[in-house]
Amino acid sequence: MDQNLIEEILNRLSLVEVASEYLKLTRSGSEFKALCPFHQEKTPSFTISPTKNLYYCFGCGAGGNLINFIMEMEKLDFNQALEFLAKKAGVEITGKNYQTWDKLYKIMDQTADYYHRLLVKGYAPQYSQYLEKRGIDQQMIKTFKLGAAIKKVVPKFKEKKTDLADLEQAGLIIKKPRQTVERFYDRLIFPIFDVKGRIIALGGRSLKENTTKYVNSPQTPIYSKNRTLYGLNIAKKHLDKTRKVYLVEGYLDLITMHQYGYPNTVASLGTSLTSNQATLLSRFTDQVIIGYDNDAAGIRATQRAISILLKLGMEILVLNLGKYKDPDDFLRNNSSPENLSQHSISWIDFMFNLNPLNTPGAKKKFAHQIKDLLSDIDDSVLKIEWSKQIAYRLGLNPSYFYTPANVTNHKNLSKPIISSVKNSKNTVLTLIKALSTRDDHIGAKAVKFLKSLNLTSPDNEFEPDSSLLAASSQSLNKFIQAEISRLEFCDTELAEKSLQKYIKKYHDMIKKEKCDQILDQIRQAQLQGKDTRKLEIKLDKILREK
Numbered sequence: 001m002d003q004n005l006i007e008e009i010l011n012r013l014s015l016v017e018v019a020s021e022y023l024k025l026t027r028s029g030s031e032f033k034a035l036c037p038f039h040q041e042k043t044p045s046f047t048i049s050p051t052k053n054l055y056y057c058f059g060c061g062a063g064g065n066l067i068n069f070i071m072e073m074e075k076l077d078f079n080q081a082l083e084f085l086a087k088k089a090g091v092e093i094t095g096k097n098y099q100t101w102d103k104l105y106k107i108m109d110q111t112a113d114y115y116h117r118l119l120v121k122g123y124a125p126q127y128s129q130y131l132e133k134r135g136i137d138q139q140m141i142k143t144f145k146l147g148a149a150i151k152k153v154v155p156k157f158k159e160k161k162t163d164l165a166d167l168e169q170a171g172l173i174i175k176k177p178r179q180t181v182e183r184f185y186d187r188l189i190f191p192i193f194d195v196k197g198r199i200i201a202l203g204g205r206s207l208k209e210n211t212t213k214y215v216n217s218p219q220t221p222i223y224s225k226n227r228t229l230y231g232l233n234i235a236k237k238h239l240d241k242t243r244k245v246y247l248v249e250g251y252l253d254l255i256t257m258h259q260y261g262y263p264n265t266v267a268s269l270g271t272s273l274t275s276n277q278a279t280l281l282s283r284f285t286d287q288v289i290i291g292y293d294n295d296a297a298g299i300r301a302t303q304r305a306i307s308i309l310l311k312l313g314m315e316i317l318v319l320n321l322g323k324y325k326d327p328d329d330f331l332r333n334n335s336s337p338e339n340l341s342q343h344s345i346s347w348i349d350f351m352f353n354l355n356p357l358n359t360p361g362a363k364k365k366f367a368h369q370i371k372d373l374l375s376d377i378d379d380s381v382l383k384i385e386w387s388k389q390i391a392y393r394l395g396l397n398p399s400y401f402y403t404p405a406n407v408t409n410h411k412n413l414s415k416p417i418i419s420s421v422k423n424s425k426n427t428v429l430t431l432i433k434a435l436s437t438r439d440d441h442i443g444a445k446a447v448k449f450l451k452s453l454n455l456t457s458p459d460n461e462f463e464p465d466s467s468l469l470a471a472s473s474q475s476l477n478k479f480i481q482a483e484i485s486r487l488e489f490c491d492t493e494l495a496e497k498s499l500q501k502y503i504k505k506y507h508d509m510i511k512k513e514k515c516d517q518i519l520d521q522i523r524q525a526q527l528q529g530k531d532t533r534k535l536e537i538k539l540d541k542i543l544r545e546k
């Protein structure tokens with residue numbers, strides 16, 4: 001989204017003004033106080049600074065700017081929150097038609113509702129029997145709003161004078177020259193929800209032989225398949241408590257997971273996770289347990305998911321269910337379904353289990369495959385860690401994995417692998433800078449630290465990312481924004497702890513950068529056929545530095 005547009009929105013709206021629509025604000029000195037909307041409390045600890053246009057809660061640590069506030073209150077993502085605020089500010093966002101969206105949400109909701117009622121009121125016994133046979137209980141049918149499309153939906157909408165073109169745009173009907181076909185007719189219906197819990201699409205399963213088993217909504221203005229994760233609207237509520245999220249294949253896998261006490265589950269709906277889905281997931285957690293089917297297609301999909309999730313620096317485990325063909329089978333037929341997570345192994349073990357390394361050729365091929373996987377990881381410390389683990393098991397030198405898979409491709413060498421580290425270093429410096437504006441002695445300490453960095457050396461130069469400080473950048477992670485707020489508001493003791501934490505983090509990042517540089521040198525040396533042992537010793541020394 002256009003930066004000017006964001007600024008325009010933020011200029012027109014004040015946090016105090018918008019927040020007062022949700023909260024009862026009372027003035028307290030130069031600030032405003034309210035009962036915190038993000039945790040239960042009796043005395044107000046939610047604070048807004050009108051001059052800084054930031055909020056912070058001393059009770060639960062929530063904090064941020066206007067956009068963060070709306071993201072939290074309305075459960076929206078960054079872009080959705082901006083659209084919401086744009087409406088409020090009367091700023092026009094071109095190319096998006098809210099009326100269309102609202103119309104389509106309504107149509108999808110009414111459709112799902114209609115099918116759901118047909119199922120739960122007992123009009124579709126064969127569908128009820130099917131669900132019973134699959135062991136899906138009434139609560140799940142309600143939670144996921146399952147339905148039975150035993151009647152056509154077009155007459156229903158004609159009564160309401162809904163335009164057929166709208167139904168077509170919603171993906172419910174297909175217009176053919178001589179007739180109109182209802183896409184989901186005669187199918188078991190799984191509504192697909194967005195993060196906010198609105199129905200944006202449908203999946204339909206046929207119970208008949210000789211027909212396409214699953215039919216799904218096409219791409220529509222409100223639905224994009226590769227950006228949607230089934231079940232995330234529910235899972236996200238549990239990801240505050242547990243970082244772990246289970247990733248499964250289909251509707252029924254997911255519903256069974258919920259029924260057996262694993263609401264922290266999402267389904268990628270389709271053979272494989274897409275990068276967009278993974279990015280969406282990474283907003284909520286950094287630990288994924290992959291639970292795809294235990295067949296050839298499922299194993300391929302698992303490998304693809306591993307490579308996508310590794311790029312995002314996620315921690316990855318894979319369910320290893322032995323004779324059970326998927327999580328559904330395990331939960332229903334294993335005597336202790338509560339032990340699911342104990343049946344997970346690291347992605348490295350998964351890769352080793354998959355490849356019997358009984359010939360030199362197989363070993364070589366496997367090493368290449370791993371090298372490919374590792375080549376996209378930005379975090380050099382993680383990369384070295386994994387390289388070492390894997391190299392040890394293969395009897396190889398870890399440096400084998402430090403070179404990109406295709407060493408003759410010089411493009412790989414020029415890839416700026418340290419850019420992400422640099423960015424996060426700037427973030428840490430930004431947070432220390434936020435501390436340096438405090439009036440107490442922590443502020444002075446932070447200033448001293450910033451001065452101690454040799455800012456004249458180009459390597460250490462601190463270039464404050466102005467968009468970070470303007471607090472209006474899309475790239476600005478909400479945690480960072482909340483942290484800036486917290487650092488502005490918190491007491492001296494907490495500020496001191498934070499300062500120590502960030503200074504340590506800064507030093508860790510410097511270490512990471514050094515590693516990256518040596519990794520680069522190792523790569524160059526390998527290309528030129530030189531000995532890399534000295535460099536590897538150097539690398540080990542840096543890794544051991546405290």
Ligand SMILES: [Zn+2]
Nearest residue numbers: 036039057060
């Ligand atoms: Zn709070």
